[in-house]
Amino acid sequence: MRNWQILILLVLCNLFWAGNYVFGKYVISEITPLWITFSRWVLALFFLFPIAYYFEKMEWKSIKEEWLLLTSMGVLGIIGYNLLLYSALAYTTATNAALVSALNPGIIVLVSVFLTGERVSRLQAAGFFLSLTGVLIILTNGELARLLQANYNQGDLLMLAAVLIWTAYSLISKKIQTPPITATAVSSAIAVLLMAPFAVSQGINFAAIKPLALGGILYIILFPSVCSFVFWNLSVKAIGTSKCGVFLNLIPVFTAIISVILGERITLAQVLGGLSVFIGVYLTTGMLDRLLIKQEKVTEN
Known part of the structure; x- marks a missing residue:
């Protein structure tokens, strides 16, 4: 893969992740955080498993050996992080949420240093x-x-909690031997199974959801959940995690630009x-x- 192709993949990857904050802000007014998270990942599974089979030739032996770690990833990264993220967006701006999340790489480094x-x-x-x-x-x-x-904005504090949850998820993900797309697919499937009873109990009226919110959910499923992850992993495989990590700083920038275009004041x-x-x-x-x-x-x- 050529450098300019990797550059495009990384830019698109972070642009799509930025859109998750912006569209999530619109969707949260129509759909609860639980149902956003549940519907996002239950539908993303139809894409993730075929992609994992195609790129990584899923091996069930390693999955069985690491089921506890994969379950932890599902509980923390899929359920915990997303519930906190979408709950935060009900109280704060997409730009604020993205800016607070930018603290993530530094927190991960410091926690890793403390543990090692x-x-x-x-x-x-x-x-x-x-x-x-x-x-x-x-x-x-x-x-x-x-x-x-x-006296702080509740949404900003929830986003700070989400950063801590994602730090724990990231540290666990470093320990597993299961390939990344496969790990995401399996941990997402586990998370969906765990959320299903609560989602069914809470219920949802799809007929009452406005077209904008439905479009936001479709965007969140296809682009941040599937495309961004595949693009990210292809780029990491080509140039390494540290070089790709620099591009994560584009997320708050893109979020702010999109928010300004949609009328938010910075x-x-x-x-x-x-x-x-x-x-x-x-x-x-x-x-x-x-x-x-x-x-x-x-x-x-």
Whole structure:
């Protein structure tokens, strides 16, 4: 695969994920978080399993050996994260949710360091505190004095909880040997089975759902759930996770652009907070450290 093809796949991948925040904001007004999550993944399974068979030749032996880890992934990444995400969108803007979620890579790095005992550089520590400051700016809408009032937007706090859930999911996903698309398909199937009784009990009136919400659900099923994941995995296979990870910062950018086009106003606090998060994540994930080491090697040679 050529570099320009990988670039297109990564841009589209993150554009579709950004759309999940924007369309999710519209859908949540018509459909409950449980039914958004349930319908999203039950229909995505019809795409994920054939794709997994085609690209990864699913091996049931490894799936049986890792059923507990795959179940944990389903509970955390499919059920927990999505329920919190769509619940958050009922109270906060799509842009705020995406900006808070941008803290994810830095949190994952720090938790991984804590669990493995690996040392953190000063730049990484500074990056974490900078990104955390950015999130606090977003949570308080630029009024940091509100931290003492304990009066925050409920949606932003739910999104922060979603970030922590996704961190746990990401750490588990690193441990499994099952190929990524297969793991997503199987963990999604487990999650759907677990959600089914609750979804049936809650019920839904499809006739009352407006066309815009139905279109949003179809978008969420086809693009963020299927296309983005396949594009992401093809790109990771071609150039590696660390290089692809840089492109995740496009999600809040795309979310903000789409939201502005649809009429949402971007505040100065969101801009400043978002920049702090981006720079902080850049430092925390060690990208600057690797660039400095690379520069030192070039100088030595």
